[in-house]
Amino acid sequence: MNALSPGGRIGILGGGQLGRMLALAAAPLGYSCHIFGPEAAPPAGRVADRVTIADYHDEAALAAFADDIHVVTLEFENVPADCLEFLAERRPVRPSAPALATAQDRLVEKDFAASIGAATAPYRAVASLAELESVMAHIGPRAVLKTRRLGYDGKGQIIMDRSTGLNEAWQALKGAPSILEGFVPFDLEVSVVVARGLDGAIRAYPPIANRHKNHILDTSTVPAGLNPVQTNRAMTIAADLAAALDYVGVLAVELFVLGDNLLVNEFAPRVHNSGHWTIEGAVTSQFEQHIRAICGLPLGGVDLLGRVEMTNLIGDDVERLPALLVEPGAHVHLYGKSEVRPGRKMGHVTRVFPGLETS
Numbered sequence: 001m002n003a004l005s006p007g008g009r010i011g012i013l014g015g016g017q018l019g020r021m022l023a024l025a026a027a028p029l030g031y032s033c034h035i036f037g038p039e040a041a042p043p044a045g046r047v048a049d050r051v052t053i054a055d056y057h058d059e060a061a062l063a064a065f066a067d068d069i070h071v072v073t074l075e076f077e078n079v080p081a082d083c084l085e086f087l088a089e090r091r092p093v094r095p096s097a098p099a100l101a102t103a104q105d106r107l108v109e110k111d112f113a114a115s116i117g118a119a120t121a122p123y124r125a126v127a128s129l130a131e132l133e134s135v136m137a138h139i140g141p142r143a144v145l146k147t148r149r150l151g152y153d154g155k156g157q158i159i160m161d162r163s164t165g166l167n168e169a170w171q172a173l174k175g176a177p178s179i180l181e182g183f184v185p186f187d188l189e190v191s192v193v194v195a196r197g198l199d200g201a202i203r204a205y206p207p208i209a210n211r212h213k214n215h216i217l218d219t220s221t222v223p224a225g226l227n228p229v230q231t232n233r234a235m236t237i238a239a240d241l242a243a244a245l246d247y248v249g250v251l252a253v254e255l256f257v258l259g260d261n262l263l264v265n266e267f268a269p270r271v272h273n274s275g276h277w278t279i280e281g282a283v284t285s286q287f288e289q290h291i292r293a294i295c296g297l298p299l300g301g302v303d304l305l306g307r308v309e310m311t312n313l314i315g316d317d318v319e320r321l322p323a324l325l326v327e328p329g330a331h332v333h334l335y336g337k338s339e340v341r342p343g344r345k346m347g348h349v350t351r352v353f354p355g356l357e358t359s
Helices: 017-029 059-068 081-088 097-104 106-115 129-139 166-172 228-244 286-294 315-325
Strands: 009-013 032-037 050-053 071-074 123-126 143-147 157-160 178-182 188-196 202-204 208-213 216-222 249-258 261-268 307-314 330-334 345-353
Touching (some): 009 081, 017 286, 032 059, 059 081, 071 286, 081 097, 097 261, 106 123, 129 143, 228 249, 228 261, 307 315
Parallel strands (some): 009 032, 009 071, 032 050
Antiparallel strands (some): 123 178, 143 157, 143 178, 188 202, 188 249, 249 261, 330 345
């Protein structure tokens, strides 16, 4: 395994808060970062060594970007496939383009999870109103209609029941290729953040209990309160998915808990919002772990440093900053976004309670 030497440069596709925290984690290990993306004044650009503002299809800009870096990673999974294929001919891309493609399409993602024996909610592909009517009759009466691509934070999905007008729902998603999933009355939603190194080594953080408001992650808590059977099963599913994808880097796997049964909801091929607590709450943060993995370094420890709670600062929650800064034990992270908008993640705050039960 050839590790990237200190002084190497990491190329990051996407310039949001995840790229920002990746760049901050890379610096202590001796690496600099080059951010590439179409957004003007990206938050990650304020802490990176270099920034290229260009379209993901701009091959001249991509070639210059590749010439300046040693390895490519991403903080945003909806990068066009041809962009990754272009870069993969010039530099190592970690995680790989095939792994990314699997996670970009909800149908392919569900099929892949099922192929390795992981359970999911019942699902069917939907490509027309007629198919939606047929599949709803089979999967309903309660279900969730989701676009196969580009959805996040509740966007691109509609909860369906007997009162839902199928034509209106189909038109609301603009007839995009979709997937209909049976509604799952889960006890809890958890995620597992897992890392896989270039040498195939795998380290999984303990499961994280996640609570949402308006389809956006509000609070993540560790430990999640699962029993040992649930905990082991959740971590095994995440590790199995990472290995089956031949994944390099950090992968986040979201799961529904129904008693001792766990269903894969989706997985994200990147560092994840529900893993932000690891910056103060674990031996190695998810961001450092990702940098270690893609650069060929040994993975770090994943032990907890106490009971941990992370809360997102969404929209005008950021106005609570003065109170948070005087709260003992509160660790505040702002993302450098200039405009406050409803539903926009402006930062997060983590609270660690050392010495408390962490199993």
